[in-house]
Amino acid sequence: MMKRTIATRVGRAWARPACGEAPGGRKHLHYALFLSRKSSHPLELDLPALDRRWQREWERRRVEKGWNELPALFGKNEANSAESKEKMYILPMFPYPSGDLHIGHLRVYTISDVIARFRRMQGYDVMHPIGWDAFGLPAENAAIERGIDPASWTKRNIRKMKSQLQAMNGHWDWDREFATCDPSFYKHTQHLFLLLHKAGLAYQAESLVNYDPVDKTVLANEQVDANGFSWRSGAKVEQRMLKQWFLDISEFRQELLEGLGGLAKNRAWPERVLAMQKNWIGKSTGARIKFPVVAYDQQTHSDIEVFTTRPDTIFGVQYVALASNHPIVQSLAKTDVDLQAFLDTIPALPADSKVGYLLPHVRALNPLAYEDTTPDATKASLPIYVAPYVLGDYGDGAVMGVPGHDTRDHAFWKHNRYDDPVRFVISQSPDEATTTLTSQPFVHHGHLTKHSGPYAGQTTAEATDKIIALLESKGLGSKAETWRLRDWLISRQRYWGTPIPIIHCGNCGAVPVPADQLPVELPPIERHWGGGRGGNPLEHAHDWVNTFCPSCKGAAKRDTDTMDTFVDSSWYFMRFPDAENEEAPFSAEAANSHLPVDLYIGGVEHAILHLLYARFVSKFVVTTPLWPDGWKSAGEPFKKVLTQGMVHGKTFTDSSTGRFLKPEEVDLTDPSNPLIIASGEKAHVSYEKMSKSKYNGVDPSTCLAKYGADATRAHILFQAPVSEVLEWDEEKISGVTRWLRRLYEFIRHNCEDWAMLYDLEDQLPKHRFITSHFFEKEISATNFVTPLYHRGKVLVEATNQHMTDELKKNYPKVLAEDKKLWRAVQLTIANVTESYGKSHSLNTVVSDLMALTNTIIDQRTFTIKSGESHSWRTDNYITYHSVLELLKMMAPITPAFAEECWSMLHPRPPNALIRLLSTILNRLKPYTIVFPKADKHGESIFDQPFPTTDGTFEMLAPSKQSCAVQVNGRLRLVVQIPALPTNLKGKELEKWIVKEILDTSEGERKLRGGSEKGKPLIDIRKATKVIVVHGGKTVNFVV
């Protein structure tokens, strides 16, 4: 250990050897002599205490900064104003205020906070806002259950979740916060609705809707799962005809589809999300074909139109199937009681039901039946079924049944016409030899078979074009496309949502509420809550419902529907840039300067609905004056999307019964061997989606309070890549805590020495640490310099006298250790910057920073054996600056910890008394008191720029390496060449390595051709092939 002296131990000679004495030259005094700095930093690292301390400090600085920024409002220009910085908008999906922050929230907000902090340190003007997706059913249901107003319930939850969010050490733009249930927000949701209405994109229509009998509301198709159950209540959804509000998203379907191509570039959006959106939009091309109907009951029916993506299979049509609401079915049901009875059973059938009802008195004809060349089988008339698998709102409510080439048609045919053979009209090869599996439909493209008459032998592509052309010439078909995307049903018959700003008038119809009367506020509904009543209380709010028509001033009624919460979230991100605008949703200037969102982070469960609706509204907004520059991003709202994975909880089960175990039923004395207390048996451990029934939930607040926010954040990031499932195991958090503690103790131990370095560097420019100079200058030990100062003037430059003989002898070895450390720092900066900014591989950021911490601390003292062993230290400058760079890189992840360590190294200036004392001392030559400057100290680590590489990485590479030179696989010689330059590849690298080998004396003598003692020598310049392996440690020449 170094003996503590009152002298500054600045510079190499004084800093080492580790076991040595500090030499003379006590020319500096540091004010630290008068202060016991360590006292303010506890010995033991207490992470939760750091959170409290720094959260207070950040809040103090935020308020202070707010005051400092006031002059800007009055037109004062600051040199380094936000205007001069590039803007970046980072946004996590805003939370629903359920009342409890769950661990999934903590994960997504940690990811976004870390990236936002990183970008700020990189010099971006970052917007990182948060708000509340505050409307919706859970609040209304809670209100009914508990008899409280949904508004108060929601506000209470927001307060609670806000304090939880503050506890996670996040840096949020709280001045932009809003909740979608604030009238000041939903005024503009209504504003946007009216813009859509004016553009003809919001309309009312009678529609067969999904009705949830439990929540007593209408659901969008997207909110009904594949088996027909409500996504929220889990109830079996019923079909009802109701007048509803729709947004015409179909108008933008082509743009929504084409936009996906741009979002795929540079992997800006996850592939999976793009695939799901494409599938949801569901564009398919094919033909619309008419099947004439023959009736045997005096009725006449128009032709049945079907859409098919496979017109080439038309010779294989064996039946036609209709949806229950097809006009022919509806008309026949009036007289056919059996049909009506069948229709009544349909709502109760499963979605994949294969039952069918054969219409008794009608048949259909294949449109090709009129062609002479058509085979007889295709000319025969076709049975017509009513089939629940045909959806009424998709295509035309009719399909052509091709059992040979469609899976569902095949299953339907087997169920209803078991004995009738299936006709195969497409085969894999032209000779039909490969079509052997007649028990399965052949669903691929191929060649038409002999059953396709004149088209036999042609490919699907050839036949498709010809068949469509023929049908077109007969007026029986045409080329067509269909889309899976339906218009967006936005009305809900519930209270807790944005009221639809429409007034219904007997004379004038649906009249928009004039802009100056917005917002249409939700009326307070007393006495409704607590009665356990469902339905829509707005219908009974008579004073509110009854109003006057804005157009004719006659008596009229308000629309009692409210909007789906997806409408709120389809535009909220455009509000943050201008959250206090009262007149408009946002100003054009705000939109132009902040939109689109640069990085949007959220769960993959929002891959379809939310992101699709947001894209639609954004593309619409671009057609209005609201966002003039929106066309530059094709109206796309999110440049980059990052989807975070779920968090799974540690789940204990009793293997013998499969029963989930409560935490108190498990003995965790040995965490690696959990035992069931009751039986003593080993408990089975798995990681599963968190749920109350599995007792595997994690309360993030408990975790934050116990381990501190920083350790929790680092743990969350470290345990899994951001987009993969995180298996939450609290035991493992100790690894992170150990890392932070080790670093804290290391810094605390050295902080006095390093704080002096900082002050010297800061005030005496000659002492400034410029790594390239440092290493260049000291490559030769004779240049060993430690300047000494008196009153800021250099007194002595060369202080070789301070170098011990021991140091002189070992100098190259000592310097090599310094270089190794600084190279590790440089490599980490490069890797971590890439991971934070591009790949978002935040788990590797944590592991890289842990590794660098170990390198710095482990390398601080090292031993060199030269005769006898000596312990040495890495240079104080190098270690100190390595620690500074490390802390800056850690700061986005462990903000309070990094601030604490930073403040240890940059203490606040001394008080006036000490300053006076120092001034007196300064007069007593030869001392100089070095002060910290008031404006430099007490700065936040977040005011520091994020580290960048200084170009020394290449320079510090070990200068030479051995290279084994082989010729035709045989080792000829080993030479010393420089390390491979990383920028060379292929032919350039080969050329470089040939030159370097020939530059060595042995290479020159043996491999440059010519002859020796009459024998010809190899010339590697004429090699036909050069193979460089192991980073240049081996080269093989083929000659």
Ligand SMILES: [Zn+2]
């Ligand atoms: Zn009217």
